[in-house]
Amino acid sequence: MGLFSKSDYQPKGKHCYITGGTQGLGKALAESLVKQGAHVTVVARDVEKGKRVEAELKALAQPHQIVQFISADLTNHKSSEQTLIKSTEPFNGQAPDYYYLCAGFSRPKYMVDSSLAEFEDGFNGTFWVSAYTARAAVKLMVRQRRVGRITFVSSFLGYTTFAGYTNYSPGKYALRGLADSLRSEMLLHDIKIHIFMPCGIQGPGLEAENADKPAVTHKIEEGDTPIPPEYSARAMENGLRKGYYQITDNIVADFARLRSNGGVPSNNFFADCFYLLVSSIGIPIWRMTADSAVRNGRRAVLADYEVRGIYDNPAK
Ligand SMILES: NC(=O)C1=CN([C@@H]2O[C@H](COP(=O)(O)OP(=O)(O)OC[C@H]3O[C@@H](n4cnc5c(N)ncnc54)[C@H](OP(=O)(O)O)[C@@H]3O)[C@@H](O)[C@H]2O)C=CC1
């Protein structure tokens, strides 16, 4: 977007559908959108928290703005579809305009230590939790000949990954595959697709995952300083305003973006050439440090497995 041309990202008066809008990034976004004059639907599971957030958002809104919370588990495709339809009730059945797919969760663990359920929950809670809603949204919008935009939320760990994220990165990488293909298809219908690839975001989600994060995973992440959800939401909306397809929240993520990007549209052609050049040297160096952090953690992990009787025990 040029300095004097108006961005076509204009939440005012739009119906914004925010999954995971009751805390962290999604809640910060909901607040920002309400303040900009949007109608907002927030979706998450916990009813009590949802009602509380709905009241907080209503307090920020003008009387004509619609603010509603709907409780649903979005890892289920039927509830994902029904929830979207339900959100259209105050709008005469018209599909929402802007979608922000923030719902997600993360419980880092070594694969050796994960149950099958934890492994599957990881993928469901990162991929299907957004994919079902995206599918329902494009079908509804196209059927109604509506235009709009869908923003997925992946992660820095959707570009590159390391020990501890076998149940998280696969779904976050998969979201990138989905968004890349959908972006191309939606050129047919003038529906804009974006994907946000943030680094650490402070809040209850991160606190919960840090509570039992493997030491090696912690160590590799030392170089990243989590930012408040409001900053993260602002980075996302800045990218939307500029019309970026892949949106990052810092320069390190831009290095990862250029090193792992499936040939998607550039943000800024010349800046992207620079990021690619620097990352061609920087990323391999970073990978050496990450791998050595894993090797340095080896002794403690193997000793722990010895104590827990993992070795030569078919039941573990
Ligand atoms: N925090 C971080 O460091 C980073 C986070 N991300 C990603 O950004 C997004 C936001 O993260 P963060 O701010 O930490 O979010 P939180 O973990 O704090 O909040 C997650 C939100 O999603 C909702 N949610 C989770 N699972 C479901 C489900 N199955 N159905 C419906 N709603 C669900 C939660 O509500 P409820 O539990 O009531 O359903 C809550 O509102 C996530 O997708 C995360 O993976 C990316 C990079 C870094």
Ligand SMILES: CCCCCCCCCCCCCCCC(=O)[C@@H](N)CO
């Ligand atoms: C030149 C290259 C240098 C690279 C330095 C990189 C340092 C590692 C950053 C790891 C950041 C992880 C953030 C995402 C967290 C996330 O998604 C989880 N919290 C899940 O919720």
